[in-house]
Amino acid sequence: MDKIGVGYASVTDIEKRYVMDALDNERLSQGKYVNQFEREFARAHGQKYGVMCNSGTSALHLALETLKEVDGWDEDTEVLVPAITFIATSNACLHAGLKVTFVDVEKETYNMDPADLERRISEHTKCIIPVHTFGMPCNMNAIMAIAKKHGLRVIEDCAEAHFAKVNGVSVGSFGDITCFSTYVAHTITTGVGGVVCTSDRHFMEILRSLVAHGRACTCERCIASDGKTVCPKRMQTDLDRRFCFERIGYSYRVGEIEGALGLAQLERKDEIMGKRHENANYLIQGLEPYEELIQLPRHPENIEHTYMMFPIVIREGTGIRQKDFVLYLEKCNIETRPMLPLLNQPIYQKLFGDLEPQYPNAAYIDHNGFYVGCHHGLNREQLDYLIDCIGKFLEPYRK
Ligand SMILES: Cc1ncc(COP(=O)(O)O)c(C=O)c1O
Structure with missing residues (x-):
């Protein structure tokens, strides 16, 4: 018997066709495939906007940095993370200079236990990261009620649970921001990659800025500038807004090959x-x-x-x-x-x-x-x- 592995990535004719099309278009940086994948992937998870990035860890880091900027979190800020998850969830908090408080999990679901969650909240707690472990949705009703009661932000880590649902409602649609990994062996894959989704336009603009070095202009026409469509705002300031940087951002972008793979996988x-x-x-x-x-x-x-x-x-x-x-x-x-x-x-x-x-x-x-x-x-x-x-x-x- 051949080895029975834990993960698998299948590449069919659709993936090959889209990737070849991206190559034929001679556009390797972000373009139509990334834009369409972002839109459709976010919609499939009940969010308005999606921003593709180079990993699930980057997605979590971008989400935390966005909320840190918007809410003015300091270095004493604590984030609640389940005591069973891939190390990237808690590492992203440490990358963002925040403190991690672990929460015990339920024996049956392996997910964050709402009762223990409430016990671990302190005056410094500002955010909860529920992780839908192994594809099993967390008890989001209970977690969202606790978040509301204590005024906490919620970032859902859906790296392992693309398309999972509770009462017909998709995971990823509950939190302020939601993060996915599309690394090989995840339910749908782009080789390496991640997506960060939100329905808040302001958060989306910060996420788009942070993913590309902190650039000022975050509209599709500037990002996917193909020379044919020009953003009217681009030259409104002294600096071309594509090369004007408003915050210390990251180089977490992906390109059309990942976008093409993602769109094909989404269709399947x-x-x-x-x-x-x-x-x-x-x-x-x-x-x-x-x-x-x-x-x-x-x-x-x-x-x-x-x-x-x-x-x-x-x-x-x-x-x-x-x-x-x-x-x-x-x-x-x-x-x-x-x-x-x-x-x-x-x-x-x-x-x-x-x-x-x-x-x-x-x-x-x-x-x-x-x-x-x-x-x-x-x-x-x-x-x-x-x-x-x-x-x-x-x-x-x-x-
Ligand atoms: C729950 C969870 N969060 C985050 C990540 C990080 O994703 P990536 O490896 O794409 O950085 C993973 C990866 O498997 C994961 O399982």
């Missing part, structure tokens, strides 16, 4: 999502006999999970060791990954000390969980093999 969204759902449901059904031993990614009917990964957590009191389980699967040529451990990362232990005892649920998941793939590239034979291998390992532990 239903096909990609459909296959992921089918595969995840097949795995859940196949592993059902072992649910007394392992927790599977089940969810209520009002949730549309996107199964960016397939998390498995060993239940308490089973005597199963995470390491033995993972090594067994790796020997079977099935790739596994840890469940985004954060608090026990060497750099965070150095920065924050031993935090694990304060976050019992995150600590349990770190030491008892892992994930495998359920992506759109897996076929029935591979899924049956995966179920069979997991079953063979678990069989001796069944009562």
Whole structure:
């Protein structure tokens, strides 16, 4: 059996056609593909504006810098981040010179626990970053109610949950600003990349400025200047507004090749999502006999999970060791990954000390969980093999 990997990027004729068109147009910097992808991707997540950038981490950094400027946050400002997420979420806060306060997660969803969230709020707290981990939406009703009660901003980290929904409402539509990664193996991919979305025009203008060195003019005609359309405001000041810088910005832009890939992948969204759902449901059904031993990614009917990964957590009191389980699967040529451990990362232990005892649920998941793939590239034979291998390992532990 070929290796069963956790991630997959499929490139079909549509991606090739759009990328070739971008190359034929001889326009590699931002142009029509980036503009269209930004608009359609934002709309698909209930936001008016999208700004494409070079990574999900950059998207988070831009979002934080924007709110920092608008609200005048100082260096004591604290941002609440779940204790299980990819390290980029909390790193982006540190890049923006802000303080991170971790919040424990729910045992069942692996997402930020609203009860613990409220306990961690201090006088310095200004923002919450809920992360829809592994494709499972957070309890946004509870989180938004807490944000409203305490006057806090919300930046949604949707890197792992493109198109996920709660009661038919898309994730990414709740926060002030929403961030996505389109790195390889994310639900839709542009190779490397990210998108930051908002419905606030002022935020969008700052985001567009920050993504391109802090430039003054952020309108499409200036950014995607193809020589044919000229922005009437461009020469209104002494400096051409494309080369007039109003803030210390970043070089986080992408170009037409990423835009073309993104647009093509967006057109294939239903096909990609459909296959992921089918595969995840097949795995859940196949592993059902072992649910007394392992927790599977089940969810209520009002949730549309996107199964960016397939998390498995060993239940308490089973005597199963995470390491033995993972090594067994790796020997079977099935790739596994840890469940985004954060608090026990060497750099965070150095920065924050031993935090694990304060976050019992995150600590349990770190030491008892892992994930495998359920992506759109897996076929029935591979899924049956995966179920069979997991079953063979678990069989001796069944009562
Ligand atoms: C939850 C989360 N946030 C942020 C990121 C960062 O995205 P990127 O790798 O594109 O910088 C990732 C990446 O996988 C992620 O999973």
